[in-house]
Amino acid sequence: MLAPALLAVAALLLWPLGRVVWMSFQDYGLPQIVTGTSNYNGLDNYADILGQSYLWTTVLPNTVLFALACVTLTVVLGTLVALLLARLSPLWRTLTASAIMTAWAMPAVTGTYVWIWLFDPLGGAVVTGLDGLGLVDAGDTNWFTDRLGFYAIATLNVVHHGFPFVAITIFAGLLTIPRELHEAGIIDGANAWQRFWAITVPSIRPVFSVVIILSTIWDFKVFVQLYLMPGGSGANPDVLNLGVWSYVESFAQRQYGMGSAIAVLLTLLLLGITTVYIRTLFKESEEL
Amino acid sequence: MRTRLIAVGAALGLLACGAAACGGSGSADDRALTVWIMEGTNPDSRPFFKEVREAFTERTGADLKVQYVPWPDAHDKFTKAMAGGTTPDVAEVGSTWTTEFASAGALTDLTERTGRAGLDEDLVSGLREAATYEDRLYGVPWYAGVRALLYRKDVFDKHGLAAPTTWKELQDTAVRLKTLEPKMIPFPVVGDSEYALDAFIWGAGGQLAVEKDGRWKSAVDSRKSVEGIRFYTDLATRHGVSTKAAATWNEADLVDHLTAGRVAMAVSGSWTPSAVLAAAPELKGKLAAAPIPGPDGGVSPSFLGGSHLAVFNTARDQDLAWELVELLSDAEFTAKWAEQSGYFPGQRPLVEKVRDGGEPLVAPFARQMLEGGTTVPTTPAYGQVQGRKTLAQMVQAILTGKKDVERAAADAARDMDRTFGD
Numbered sequence: 001m002l003a004p005a006l007l008a009v010a011a012l013l014l015w016p017l018g019r020v021v022w023m024s025f026q027d028y029g030l031p032q033i034v035t036g037t038s039n040y041n042g043l044d045n046y047a048d049i050l051g052q053s054y055l056w057t058t059v060l061p062n063t064v065l066f067a068l069a070c071v072t073l074t075v076v077l078g079t080l081v082a083l084l085l086a087r088l089s090p091l092w093r094t095l096t097a098s099a100i101m102t103a104w105a106m107p108a109v110t111g112t113y114v115w116i117w118l119f120d121p122l123g124g125a126v127v128t129g130l131d132g133l134g135l136v137d138a139g140d141t142n143w144f145t146d147r148l149g150f151y152a153i154a155t156l157n158v159v160h161h162g163f164p165f166v167a168i169t170i171f172a173g174l175l176t177i178p179r180e181l182h183e184a185g186i187i188d189g190a191n192a193w194q195r196f197w198a199i200t201v202p203s204i205r206p207v208f209s210v211v212i213i214l215s216t217i218w219d220f221k222v223f224v225q226l227y228l229m230p231g232g233s234g235a236n237p238d239v240l241n242l243g244v245w246s247y248v249e250s251f252a253q254r255q256y257g258m259g260s261a262i263a264v265l266l267t268l269l270l271l272g273i274t275t276v277y278i279r280t281l282f283k284e285s286e287e288l
Numbered sequence: 289m290r291t292r293l294i295a296v297g298a299a300l301g302l303l304a305c306g307a308a309a310c311g312g313s314g315s316a317d318d319r320a321l322t323v324w325i326m327e328g329t330n331p332d333s334r335p336f337f338k339e340v341r342e343a344f345t346e347r348t349g350a351d352l353k354v355q356y357v358p359w360p361d362a363h364d365k366f367t368k369a370m371a372g373g374t375t376p377d378v379a380e381v382g383s384t385w386t387t388e389f390a391s392a393g394a395l396t397d398l399t400e401r402t403g404r405a406g407l408d409e410d411l412v413s414g415l416r417e418a419a420t421y422e423d424r425l426y427g428v429p430w431y432a433g434v435r436a437l438l439y440r441k442d443v444f445d446k447h448g449l450a451a452p453t454t455w456k457e458l459q460d461t462a463v464r465l466k467t468l469e470p471k472m473i474p475f476p477v478v479g480d481s482e483y484a485l486d487a488f489i490w491g492a493g494g495q496l497a498v499e500k501d502g503r504w505k506s507a508v509d510s511r512k513s514v515e516g517i518r519f520y521t522d523l524a525t526r527h528g529v530s531t532k533a534a535a536t537w538n539e540a541d542l543v544d545h546l547t548a549g550r551v552a553m554a555v556s557g558s559w560t561p562s563a564v565l566a567a568a569p570e571l572k573g574k575l576a577a578a579p580i581p582g583p584d585g586g587v588s589p590s591f592l593g594g595s596h597l598a599v600f601n602t603a604r605d606q607d608l609a610w611e612l613v614e615l616l617s618d619a620e621f622t623a624k625w626a627e628q629s630g631y632f633p634g635q636r637p638l639v640e641k642v643r644d645g646g647e648p649l650v651a652p653f654a655r656q657m658l659e660g661g662t663t664v665p666t667t668p669a670y671g672q673v674q675g676r677k678t679l680a681q682m683v684q685a686i687l688t689g690k691k692d693v694e695r696a697a698a699d700a701a702r703d704m705d706r707t708f709g710d
Contacts, residue, residue, distance in 0.1 A: 030392035030668075033371045121533035122545075142532040145688040230536030235480040235680040251364070252675035253707075254388075 028257035045261035078166025104164035173207035319350035377603035390426035414661035427596025429634025441576035451578035462529035477524035491588030492516030506704035558653035
C-alpha cells in the first residue's frame with residue numbers, strides 16, 4: 001500500500017540527494033554537463049573545503065552564530081507573543097494575530113528588500129532617524145560592509161519573519177494546558193515567572209522542541225535573506241554563510257562538484273543537530 | 289519550508305517549460321529552426337522578430353520558432369538545456385559566456401562560414417576577441433554596449449565645468465563638485481561593479497590577466513594595474529568624492545541614484561541614459577556623455593558587453609542555422625535592432641555612422657566603443673573569476689579600509705591565479 005508513496009519520495013528526494021553526493025566526488029563543470037561524462041577526483045573537493053581557513057574562520061562561525069542568535073531570539077520573542085495572545089480578549093487577539101501573520105505571510109524576498117531600504121546608508125529611515133538624533137552621520141555610515149552590522153540586520157529580518165510561526169504554534173500549545181494547573185499554582189503562591197517554568201514549559205515541552213528543531217534547520221540554511229543584502233552575494237567575503245557559499249561556489253562559478261560537497265557538509269551538520277534534538281525529545285517522552 | 293516552496297515553484301516552472309515552451313531541437317518538423325533571444329534588451333522584440341521570421345521563411349522556406357529568455361535566468365537555462373540535451377539551434381549568447389560554452393564543447397565553430405560570408409572584416413574587434421576560443425570563432429557579434437562617463441550637463445554648465453579629458457581633470461572636477469554641490473555625490477566609486485574599475489586598470493596601461501604559453505596569469509598586482517586601482521579608489525578614500533554607501537552598490541543601485549538626481553558624474557553603460565530618462569523625464573536635456581579619459585588624454589579602454597549569435601552543436605541542420613545568423617547580421621536588420629534596443633551594432637562601419645551622427649547621449653559612447661572597446665580575458669576561467677567577484681571583493685576591501693591597495697591587489701591576484709590554476 002505504501003509502495004507508490006515511497007517510490008515518489010524516493011524519486012523526488014533520494015535520487016537528487018544521491019546525485020549531489022555523487023557529484024561531490026567529482027570535478028564537475030560545464031564540460032561534464034555537456035558531454036555527460038564523469039570526472040572523479042576522489043575526496044579533493046572535501047579536502048579543499050576542509051583545508052581552507054576561510055571555512056573555519058569565516059563561514060562556519062557565521063553560520064553557527066547567526067543560526068544560534070536567530071533561533072534564540074525567534075523562540076523567545078515567539079513565546080512572549082504567545083503568552084500575550086493567551087491573555088488578550090478575543091477581539092484584540094484576532095487583531096494581534098492578524099498583524100503578526102502579515103509578517104509571516106510576507107515573501108522572504110520582499111521582506112528582505114524592506115529591511116535593506118530601512119537600513120539604506122543614504123536616506124534609509126534608520127540612518128535618517130539616528131542622524132536627526134545626532135547619533136550617526138548619514139552619508140558616512142554603511143552598516144552593510146561590517147560583518148556584525150550585516151548580520152545584525154539579517155537577524156532582525158529573519159527573526160521578524162520567523163517569530164509568528166513560533167508564536168502561533170506555542171499559542172496553540174498553551175490552549176491545551178488545563179486551566180486548573182495555573183489556578184492551583186496561584187493558590188500555592190507561585191508568581192508568573194515560577195508558573196511559566198514549573199507549569200507551562202513542562203506541559204508543552206514537545207511543542208518547544210519541534211519549534212526549536214524547525215527554527216534551527218531553517219536558520220542554518222538561510223539563503224535569500226543574506227544573498228540579497230548589499231555585498232551578500234560574494235562581493236564581501238566576510239559575510240557568507242554555508243548556504244550562500246555553496247551557491248557562490250557551484251552556480252556562480254560553475255563548479256558543481258565543489259558546491260555539492262559544501263551542500264553535503266551542510267546536510268551532515270543539520271543531520272547531526274537534528275539527531276541530537278530528536279534523541280533528547282524521545283528520551284524525555286520515555287521519562288514522562 | 290520557505291525554501292521548499294521556492295523549490296516546488298522552480299520544479300513546476302521546469303515542468304511547464306519541458307512540456308510547452310522549450311521544445312528545443314527535437315521538434316518533429318525537419319525544416320523548423322529554434323532560436324533563443326534574450327529578453328530585456330529591446331523593450332519589445334516581438335514585432336522585430338515577426339519581420340525576421342517572415343524574411344527567414346521567404347529565404348529558406350523553413351519556419352522559425354523564437355523563444356524569449358530573460359537575461360537573469362539565461363545562463364542557468366543554457367546550462368540546464370545542455371544537461372538535458374534541449375539546447376536551441378541558434379541563440380543569442382551573452383558575450384562573456386561564449387568562450388565558456390565553446391570550451392565546454394557546446395557551440396559550432398563558425399570561423400569558415402563567417403569568412404566565406406565576408407562578415408569577418410567589419411566585426412568590432414573587442415567583440416570578435418570575446419567570441420574567439422583557441423583561435424576559432426564561435427559567435428558572430430550581434431550588438432554591444434559600452435561604459436563611458438555620464439554627467440549632469442545642467443550642473444556642469446551652472447558651474448562652468450567641462451567634461452574631463454584627463455585623469456587629473458576628472459579628479460579636480462569631482463573635488464570641485466564636492467564643494468559646489470554638497471547635496472550630490474560627485475563621482476560614486478561603486479563597490480560591486482568590476483567593469484567601471486577595469487577601465488581604470490586598462491587606462492593606466494595595466495591588464496587583468498595575461499596569457500603566456502597557454503596559461504593565464506593575473507596581472508592586477510602589476511605596477512600599472514595598481515596605479516589604476518589606486519587612482520580609482522583614491523577618489524573615494526582620499527578625495528571623498530564618493531559616499532560610503534556606494535561601497536556596497538552594484539550598477540542597478542547606481543542607476544537608481546542617477547534617476548533620483550543625486551549623482552553628478554559616473555561611469556555608466558550606454559544603455560543607462562534611456563533607462564534613466566524613462567524613469568525620470570524631468571532629467572531630459574540635463575544629461576550628457578563623454579568617453580572615459582585616459583590618464584593624459586585620449587580614451588581609456590572600456591569593457592564591451594553584448595551578445596553573439598551562436599550555433600549549437602545540437603542543431604541538426606547547420607546550414608539552416610547559419611542562414612539565420614547571416615540574416616540577423618545583415619545591415620538592415622542589425623541597424624534596426626540597434627536602433628530599437630539602444631545598443632550598438634557589432635559591425636564597425638555601422639558604429640562609425642552612429643558616432644558621426646553626433647547625438648549627445650549616443651555619439652560619445654560610440655566613440656568610446658570604437659577607440660576603447662575591449663574585453664576581459666577570454667579564458668573560460670575568467671567567468672569563474674567574475675562569479676567569485678574577485679575584483680569586487682578587492683574594491684570593497686579598499687573602500688571599507690579593510691586592506692590597502694597593494695595588499696588588496698596582491699590578494700586578488702593570488703585568488704585569480706588559484707582560479708586559473710584549477
